[in-house]
Amino acid sequence: MSGIAPGSGAAPAHPAGSWGAAWSRAMEGAARDTARLARGRAYADTGRGGPRGAAGAGAVSAPRVGTGRVLAYVRGSRARPYRAEWRLPVLSEEEWVAFLTAVAARPVLAAALLDGEVPWDVVSVAQAAGVRLLPGAEDLLPACSCPDHGHPCKHAAALGYETGRLLDADPWALLLMRGRSAEAVRTEVARLGADRIETSAGRPRRRGGGAPPRRSGGHAGGSLCDGRRPRATRLATEVFATSVRPPLPEPQPLPDVASEPGVYPELPGAPDADALAFLAxxxxxxxxxALSAVPVDAGAGPRRVVDHDPLPELSRWHDAVRLAATHPQLTGRRTLSARFAGLARSVGRDPLELARAAAAWRQGGSAGLAVLEAAWDPPAGDFDRGRSALAGLGIGMTIHRNQLTHTTRPVQLRFGGDGRWYPYRDASGPGPGDRCGSGRDGSADAADWWPEGPSATDPVQALTGLGQR
Known part of the structure; x- marks a missing residue:
């Protein structure tokens, strides 16, 4: 593959004559710095080494394809990923007409497109019609939000190599980048093929667009498929040919993490692709x-609750807190993204308030959020036994309702209605005498309590899990 420094040891990522290989050749031809290309390729390969590629720098989020571009977020050296992009020109209306007319004139090739496949032969057919389907080096323009002005920078290079893999898996993405969605291409090929058949048969051509009408005993396109039935029809015939049904396969194992969203096109009048990916x-x-029977209002701890609805109805505020705590594109307490701040504004809250609530949600779900938002008077029993256990270990704590505050350290335990202890830390720094400014009632005039560390049924375990600075 061109553009990679000799001796780099990088094996070709794509077979010769593939969509990914052609894209990578054009991308490497557009590059002005092979060192950044090599770094970008290492980024892309490293990002594919773990779940979702989130283990370190180089992780490339699922590329999103739109008209004239492909973009993704690439994790670099900072917490917030960079937005990388490659732009390329779309085909003109005249080029699309010439290309699709040439495809429709070849029944086998047209049938493959109508069947959901994009054969490599369409490249030579387009070229014969005077249309360059594959982009050249001069067509590709990189962009990135990082401060590096390389052409491309390593983040855009990583996206470029990841795009090559995407095109090998789904060549329709290239047609979308060139200006037409898969549905639009198939509709136009079917229309042009039907017009061609009617013209050759001496019948007047149909007026208007759209797919040809269904014919008795056939499917849209008639002999356009050259005797081949669509894949769905063939499969349905095989399935219903007998009343004997094979046993259902075993369910697939639950993934370690939720899957990445798919590629959403950016089309005029369509919803924002970034917003769709966020919701997906x-x-x-x-x-x-839902599949694991872990309620969405449960925390990130070891608890697994299976006796109630895993998708309960949540208030708007609680659902915003859940999003802030669990969505992979949102940041946490110390780095508040613009999307995080927008989510806070949508529920009439301050971003810092939402960040604190999200920390409580990660700690214990809706039960952890209740501990943050309200103090209460626990009945005699577990609360008193927990306080006695701490005292027996020589840990001095002041008491205020369900809160135990350390007398000399900026830590606090809060007892929840679910019988668990939730550790908190004062983020405002130590007060006079290293007592965090705590008053007799366990509150603090200058204290800034944040949920931190996992909850536990044992107060000593919760305090130990919190650790010390």
């Missing part, structure tokens, strides 16, 4: 919760 990622998280 949340839907994947909720779906995994």
């Amino acid at each position: 990622a949340d839907a994947a998280v909720r779906a995994r919760c």
Whole structure:
């Protein structure tokens, strides 16, 4: 593959004569710095080494394809990923007409497209019609939100190599980048093929667009498929040919993490692709919760609750907190993204308030959020026994309702209605005498309590899990 420094040891990622290989050749031809290309390729390969590629720098989020571009977020050295992009020109209306007319004139090739496949032969057919379907080096323009002005930077290069893999898996993405969706291409090929058949038969051509009408005993397109039935029809015939049904396969194992969203096109009048991807990622998280019977309002701890609805109805505020705590594209307490701030504004809250609530949700779900939002008076029993256990270990704590505050350290335990202890830490820094400014009632005039660390049924375990700075 061109553009990679000799001796780099990088094996070709695509077979010769493939969509990914052609894209990578054009991308490498557009590059002005092979060192950044090599770094970008290492980024892309590293990002594919773990679940969702989130283990370190180089992780490339699922590329999103739109008209004239492909973009993704690439994790670099900072917490917030960079937005990388490659742009390319779309085909003109005249080029599309010439290309699709040439395809429709070849029944086998047209049938393959109508069947959902994009054969490599369409490249030579387009070329014969005077249309360059594959982009050249001069067609590709990289862009990235990072401060590196390389052409491309390593983040855009990583996206470029990931796009090559995407095109090998789904060549329709290239047609979308060139200006037409898969549905539009199939509709136009069917129309042009039907017009060609009617013209050759001496019948007047149909007026208007759209797919040809269904014919008795056939499917849209008639002999356009050259005697071949659509894949769906063949499969249906095989399935219903007998009344004997094979046993259902075993369910697939539950993935370790929710899957990445798919590729959403950016089309005029369509919903924003980024917003769709954001909602799809949340839907994947909720779906995994439903499959694993872990309620979406449960925390990230070791608890597994299976005796009630895993997708309960949540208030608007609680659902915003859940999104802030669980959505993979949102940041946490110390780095608040613009999307995070927008989510806070949508429910009339301050971003810092939402961040604190999200920390409580990660700690214990809706039960952890209740501990943050309201103090209460627990009955005699577990609360008193927990306080006695701490005192027996020489840990001095002041008491205020369901809260135990350390007398010398900026830590606190809060007892929840679910019988668990929730650790908190004062983020405002130590007060006079290293007592965090705590008053007799366990509150603090200057304290800034944040949920931190996992909850536990044992107060000593919760305090130990919190650790010390």
